[in-house]
Amino acid sequence: MSQSLTLPRPDDWHLHLRDGAMLRAVLPESARDFARAIIMPNLVPPVVTGADARAYRDRIMAALPAGADFTPLMTLYLTEATDPADVARAHAEGLITAVKLYPAGATTNSASGVRDFDRVRGVLEAMAESGCPLCVHGEVTDPEIDIFDREAVFIDRVLDPLRRAVPKLRVVMEHVTTRDGIDYIKSAESGLAGTITTHHLIINRNHILVGGIKPHYYCLPVAKRESHRLALRGAATSGDARFFLGTDSAPHLDDAKESACGCAGCFTATNTMPLLAHVFEEEGALERLEGFASRHGPGFYGLPVNDATLTLVKGNAPTRFPAHIETGDGPVTVFDPGFPVHWSVAD
Ligand SMILES: NC(=O)N[C@@H](CC(=O)O)C(=O)O
Numbered sequence: 293m294s295q296s297l298t299l300p301r302p303d304d305w306h307l308h309l310r311d312g313a314m315l316r317a318v319l320p321e322s323a324r325d326f327a328r329a330i331i332m333p334n335l336v337p338p339v340v341t342g343a344d345a346r347a348y349r350d351r352i353m354a355a356l357p358a359g360a361d362f363t364p365l366m367t368l369y370l371t372e373a374t375d376p377a378d379v380a381r382a383h384a385e386g387l388i389t390a391v392k393l394y395p396a397g398a399t400t401n402s403a404s405g406v407r408d409f410d411r412v413r414g415v416l417e418a419m420a421e422s423g424c425p426l427c428v429h430g431e432v433t434d435p436e437i438d439i440f441d442r443e444a445v446f447i448d449r450v451l452d453p454l455r456r457a458v459p460k461l462r463v464v465m466e467h468v469t470t471r472d473g474i475d476y477i478k479s480a481e482s483g484l485a486g487t488i489t490t491h492h493l494i495i496n497r498n499h500i501l502v503g504g505i506k507p508h509y510y511c512l513p514v515a516k517r518e519s520h521r522l523a524l525r526g527a528a529t530s531g532d533a534r535f536f537l538g539t540d541s542a543p544h545l546d547d548a549k550e551s552a553c554g555c556a557g558c559f560t561a562t563n564t565m566p567l568l569a570h571v572f573e574e575e576g577a578l579e580r581l582e583g584f585a586s587r588h589g590p591g592f593y594g595l596p597v598n599d600a601t602l603t604l605v606k607g608n609a610p611t612r613f614p615a616h617i618e619t620g621d622g623p624v625t626v627f628d629p630g631f632p633v634h635w636s637v638a639d
């Protein structure tokens with residue numbers, strides 16, 4: 293028996309495309325299924341000015357396969373030296389869609405991030421005025437705080453005080469991984485949303501650590517215990533418009549992940565939509581995938597829902613996804629959910 297589901301073409305509200313050979317290898321994987329994506333600015337060096345964002349957008353457009361229908365929505369990497377006027381100009385021109393806050397040292401390429409939040413108050417106030425959203429990597433970096441608690445502590449120590457200090461600022465809590473994060477987003481009347489990744493709906497911390505360490509399941513924020521994964525599933529499949537898809541597809545070469553000090557990031561661009569169909573079907577919420585992947589994100593960002601459509605089909609045989617993609621510099625492993633998936637994207 294075959295089944296199918298057609299939705300408005302989805303968007304990815306949190307994506308790492310990198311640069312150079314990696315960009316050319318991973319961009320087609322996202323452009324195939326997604327119409328737009330919020331492009332993370334954590335390159336080396338980071339995308340900090342409007343001019344940087346313009347140049348990066350040009351490199352992405354140059355790397356797009358012929359005939360692809362994909363729009364990169366650019367972001368700036370917030371530093372303590374960010375000029376509020378440059379942000380305001382880039383946003384007014386439509387060059388950027390959001391600004392990204394990385395606490396310094398929290399994740400991959402975050403060394404230029406923010407240490408002293410008072411130093412970015414002026415930029416945040418200008419963004420609140422112009423309606424430019426702030427996307428946040430929500431983890432504290434205090435070495436005293438256990439890595440599994442870093443998201444919950446960030447909410448109390450940083451995010452909530454920041455939102456109270458700049459109440460009109462629109463904030464996206466990226467890659468929520470805890471029940472605490474879900475509850476915090478639900479507690480806000482307006483101006484706060486959360487992205488949820490594909491892999492955090494699928495794995496908990498046992499998947500990373502039981503039976504041998506699995507570097508391809510290691511990402512930041514690190515997957516938490518099962519009760520948190522269930523809270524994420526509940527939120528994603530609830531129909532609540534404050535939650536939408538941000539894959540956080542974050543490619544690293546296999547050599548960099550399968551290492552004594554492996555990089556954080558799961559590469560899910562290739563198979564995200566079939567995996568999500570599997571998860572939503574498992575939760576008895578297939579009809580809500582459209583809200584999560586195609587409608588809630590544009591709603592928050594004030595953009596139109598895509599006119600084009602994407603069709604997912606469920607076949608009798610498990611779908612065969614590539615195990616890895618080639619970049620020219622080495623392979624990147626595609627996220628393996630560890631169970632058979634019968635959904636695929638129709639041609
Ligand atoms: N999510 C990750 O584990 N890694 C991301 C950075 C990030 O989104 O925090 C990356 O750039 O590799």
Ligand SMILES: [Zn+2]
Binds near residue numbers: 399429466467513
């Ligand atoms: Zn992050």
Ligand SMILES: [Zn+2]
Binds near residue numbers: 306307308332540542
């Ligand atoms: Zn990310």
